[in-house]
Amino acid sequence: MTVDAASVAPAETAVSAVECVDLSYQFPAHLAVDHVNLSIAPGEMYGLLGPNGAGKTTTIRMITTLLPPGTGSVRVFGIDATARPMLVRRAIGYVPQALSADANLTGVENVELFARLFDVPRRVRRQRVDEALSAMGLTEAAGRLAGTYSGGMIRRLELAQSLISAPRLLVLDEPTVGLDPIARSVVWEYIARLRSQFAMTVLMTTHYMDEADAYCDRISLMHRGTIRVTGSPAALRAGLGADATLDDVFRHYTGDTLKDSPSSPEEGDMRDARRARRTARRLG
Amino acid sequence: MTHAAPVAPPADLADNPVAASLRLLNRIGTLCWVEMRKIRHDRTELYTRAIQPALWLLIYGEVFTRVHAIPTPKGIPYLAYLAPGIMAQSALFIAIFYGIQIIWERDAGVLTKLMVTPTPRSALITGKAFASGVRSLVQGVVVLIIAALLGVSFTLNPLKIIFALVILAVGSAFFSCLSMSLAGVVVARDRLMGIGQAITMPLFFSSSALYPAKIMPGWLQVISRINPLSYEVEALRGLLIGTPTTMWLDVLVLVGATIASITCAALLLPRLANR
Ligand SMILES: Nc1ncnc2c1ncn2[C@@H]1O[C@H](COP(=O)(O)OP(=O)(O)O)[C@@H](O)[C@H]1O
C-alpha cells in the first residue's frame, strides 16, 4: 500500500492505545465484566486470555463501541468511546469472533465495502483493495463469492477488510477459533507479518495458551469477568519457576484449568455452543 | 510491498453537522451500492419471486373477474382493480423477509463488523430498505407486464407509471423497516419467522388490496384505515388505473411511516447486534 504522509503525531505516543478504567458490564443474569482495568501501549501486541465465558468478547465490545460501558470508561488513543464513538470506530480495525465476511459478496466487494465506509479516496481505492487482497494471498480468489471460501480464507479476507482503513488499533476476537491447525498458523503468520509492516497496536483474545505465548508482548489472564494478572508471557512463566507453562500460570492465578472451565457453566457453555454452531455452518 | 502508516482520524469527523450529513449520504450511497451487488449476484431469486404474483393474477384474478363477486369503483374490470393490489402484496412479501435477513447477518457477524465502522446506524437500515425497494420494482414491472398481457389497460402516462413505481418502492422500504424493527424486538430468527407469517396475511387481507374497504365489516374498515398497505394500494390504483383517491394523504402516510420506521429500526439495531 502507499505510504501516507501523515503519521502518528509524536505527542500522541504518550497516550495509551487503549485505556479501560473500572470497566464493568452486567447482563440481566450475569456480571460478564467486573471492574477491569487495562492499559495497552501504542505498538503493543496485547492478549486477553481466558476460557469461554470469561468476559473477553464483552470487554472487546465495549472497547469497540458496540456496547456502552456498564460502569467505568474506555479510551482509545485518548478518545472517550462513549462520548465520541465515531472517532473511536475510525481508529479501529475489528475482526469479530464469528467468521464474518459477507457470503453474498465477492472478496473484492467485501474489501471495497470497508474501503468506502472508511473514506479511502476513490482514486486510490481500487489499488489499495487489490494490494490488501494480495497481501493476504487472496488475489486468485478475489473475484469469487466469499461464500465459497474456506474458513482460513475468510479469516484472511477479514484481515484484509480490517486493514484497508490503516487502523491504529487492530482488534482480533479469537482470530483462530474454529480453524484447523494449518489455517491457524497461516493466519498467525499473516498477523505477525502485518505487525512488522504496520506500526499498529494489536489487541487480541484467545483461549489458546500457545498462541498467546508465541505472539503477545503482554497478556492479561481473565477469569469470571476479572483480570487476575498481567505481564509478559515470559515474566509470568518465570514467576512460577523454570519450566512453568502458561497453563500452569493460569491454574496458579485462578485455581482452575483453562481447558474445561467455562466461567459461567450454564450460560457460557450455551452461548459458545451456539457460536460454534454458527461458525461450523459457515465453514461447512 | 509498501504500506499505509496508521493515520490520525480527521478531527471534524463527528463535530460538524454539515460533515455529518454528508457522511450520512455517502454511507447510504455505499450501502445501497453493496445491496445492488448482492442482488446482482443472486438474480435467480428475482425471477422465482415473480412466480407468485403471476399466479395471483392468472388464477385468482381470472376466476374472480368471471364471477363478478367484487364491486369495483366505476365498474372497472376486477383484474385491473386487482393488479395494483397484487403489486403491493408481492412487494410486501419480499420486504417482510428483511428482518430475517438482518438477523442472519447478525448471526454471521457481518452486522457487528459494520457497526464498528464510522457509519450511522440509520445508513445501515436505509441500505436494506433501498434493496427492498429495488426488489419491489422488479415485482412491479412483472405485474405490469403480466396484467397488460391479460388485457388490463393501465395509464399510458410515463410520469404516472414512474410515480407509481416510486410509491411501490417507498411502501416496500416501509415494510422492510417494520420487519427490521420487529427483528430488533424479538431478536431470534425463528420467532421473527413466526411473527412475520402471523402479520403478513392480516396486513394483506385487512388492506384494500383484494377488495374495496367499503365491503368490509365495520371493524375491519377501521383496521384497513390504519394499515399503510391500504394507502399504498390506493395510491397505486389512483395512478395506474385512475380510481379516485386522496393522493397527498396516501403519499404523506407512506413517507411518514417510512421515516418513522427507519428511525425505529435504527434505534433497535444495537439491541439486535449485541445478542
Ligand atoms: N448478549 C448476552 N446476554 C446475556 N449474557 C451474555 C451475553 N453475551 C455474553 N453473555 C454472558 O457473559 C459472559 C461473558 O461472555 P463473553 O464476553 O462472550 O465471554 P468470552 O468471550 O470470554 O468467551 C458469559 O457468561 C456469557 O454467557
Ligand SMILES: [Mg+2]
Ligand atoms: Mg468470546
